[in-house]
Amino acid sequence: MVKNLAIVGLALLLGACASTGYQPLPPVKVITETVEVEIYAPPLPKEIQLADIEWKVITNTPCKPATAKKNIGNGKWYYTTERFEYEKYTKEDGTEARRVKRDAEGNRLELQPLTDAEGNVIQSCGNLQQKIAEIELMLDGDFVIFAVTPEGYERMAANLQEIKRYINQQKEIIYYYREATAPKGVDGWLEENKERQDNQEEAVKVETKPVEIEPIEEKPSFNLKKLFGQDNE
Numbered sequence: 001m002v003k004n005l006a007i008v009g010l011a012l013l014l015g016a017c018a019s020t021g022y023q024p025l026p027p028v029k030v031i032t033e034t035v036e037v038e039i040y041a042p043p044l045p046k047e048i049q050l051a052d053i054e055w056k057v058i059t060n061t062p063c064k065p066a067t068a069k070k071n072i073g074n075g076k077w078y079y080t081t082e083r084f085e086y087e088k089y090t091k092e093d094g095t096e097a098r099r100v101k102r103d104a105e106g107n108r109l110e111l112q113p114l115t116d117a118e119g120n121v122i123q124s125c126g127n128l129q130q131k132i133a134e135i136e137l138m139l140d141g142d143f144v145i146f147a148v149t150p151e152g153y154e155r156m157a158a159n160l161q162e163i164k165r166y167i168n169q170q171k172e173i174i175y176y177y178r179e180a181t182a183p184k185g186v187d188g189w190l191e192e193n194k195e196r197q198d199n200q201e202e203a204v205k206v207e208t209k210p211v212e213i214e215p216i217e218e219k220p221s222f223n224l225k226k227l228f229g230q231d232n233e
Contacts, residue, residue: 043196044174056135058145059126065113066122074140076133079124085109 066079085101085108101109114122132143148156 043193043200044171046197056131056145058128058131058147060128061126063123063125066124067111067113069114072133072137074137076137078130078133079114079122081124083110085111 064081067082068080069077070080071077086098087101088096088098090096103109116122135145136143
């Protein structure tokens with residue numbers, strides 16, 4: 001009996017589905033939408049500000065007969081090896097220059113070599129003595145230098161170029177990602193970077209600004225006589 005009831009129920013269910021018809025599911029629509037992601041990019045550091053370095057080249061050749069002594073101040077002097085005597089004169093535009101002194105006949109006045117106490121001609125080799133005197137005057141102390149060989153100088157210059165190459169390549173990579181992620185493009189990013197740098201400088205100024213402390217107004221102390229109106233007694 002139970003089996004018969006189950007068969008009858010299944011038949012009724014199939015008949016109901018056949019009478020209403022099959023309803024297919026609606027098609028699935030895939031919508032693709034591009035969403036721009038804003039990625040924070042911190043500003044680049046300021047450009048490197050390098051200080052100028054003064055190089056002094058010191059030599060000890062060739063050697064020439066010394067013809068005069070030049071005083072540069074504070075007892076510092078060195079031998080000069082100029083062949084002719086010079087004098088200063090003023091040009092038509094008002095600037096000063098120097099020229100070779102001449103005698104009445106127009107011949108150049110030649111300087112005579114200096115000699116020591118034994119009559120030997122004093123030799124001045126290269127500019128070693130001159131640079132020693134100049135550095136001692138500049139330092140107001142003893143002569144001291146830090147020297148490198150020509151090969152060492154070439155290596156130092158090559159190292160600086162290698163650092164410059166590395167920085168430039170890193171900057172190109174940063175520019176690439178900035179341009180790829182920034183909606184403003186390269187020019188707009190440069191303006192934005194300048195604005196961020198200015199904001200950072202302003203923030204540093206605000207943080208380092210000294211805090212002004214207002215003076216505390218001194219209030220009179222409590223007085224019983226003032227309270228009871230007996231201040232004049």
